[in-house]
C-alpha cells in the first residue's frame with residue numbers, strides 16, 4: 001500500500017464548549033497544522049497514487065473555511081482538535097468518492113508543537 005502525506009495550516013481563534021455552553025477557557029488562538037494521509041494500492045501511468053497538487057488544493061479549500069475566523073462561528077460543534085480532525089476527514093472522504101481505490105486513512109490536527117489529535121476510521125471485520 002502507498003500512503004501520501006500532505007500538510008497545511010490555518011490560523012484561527014476558538015473557545016471550547018460543552019453542550020453549547022462556553023467551557024472554562026477564554027477565547028484564544030492557534031496556528032493549527034493539519035496532516036492528511038491518503039492511501040491506495042495502485043499507481044497510475046505517471047507512477048502516482050494521486051497527484052499531490054489535487055490533495056493540496058482540496059486541503060487548502062477546506063482549511064480556507066477556518067482561516068482567520070472564529071471557529072465557533074464556522075462549525076456547530078465544540079472546535080477541539082478531535083472534532084476538527086473528524087470534520088476534515090469526512091470532507092476528504094466525500095471528495096475521494098470520485099477517485100476509485102484511494103481512501104483517506106487519517107487526518108491529524110496539531111494545535112501546538114506538542115499536542116495533536118488524529119482521526120482514522122476503525123476497520124470493521
Ligand SMILES: Nc1nc2c(c(=O)[nH]1)N=C([C@H](O)[C@H](O)COP(=O)(O)OP(=O)(O)OP(=O)(O)O)CN2
Pocket residue numbers: 016025028079080081082111112115117
Ligand atoms: N483533547 C483536547 N484537549 C484540549 C484541547 C483539544 O482540542 N483537545 N484544546 C484545548 C485548548 O484549546 C487549549 O488551546 C490548549 O490548552 P493547553 O494545552 O493548556 O495549551 P496552552 O498553550 O494554553 O498551555 P501550555 O502550558 O503553554 O502548553 C485544551 N485541551
Ligand SMILES: [Zn+2]
Pocket residue numbers: 014028029030111
Ligand atoms: Zn485552543
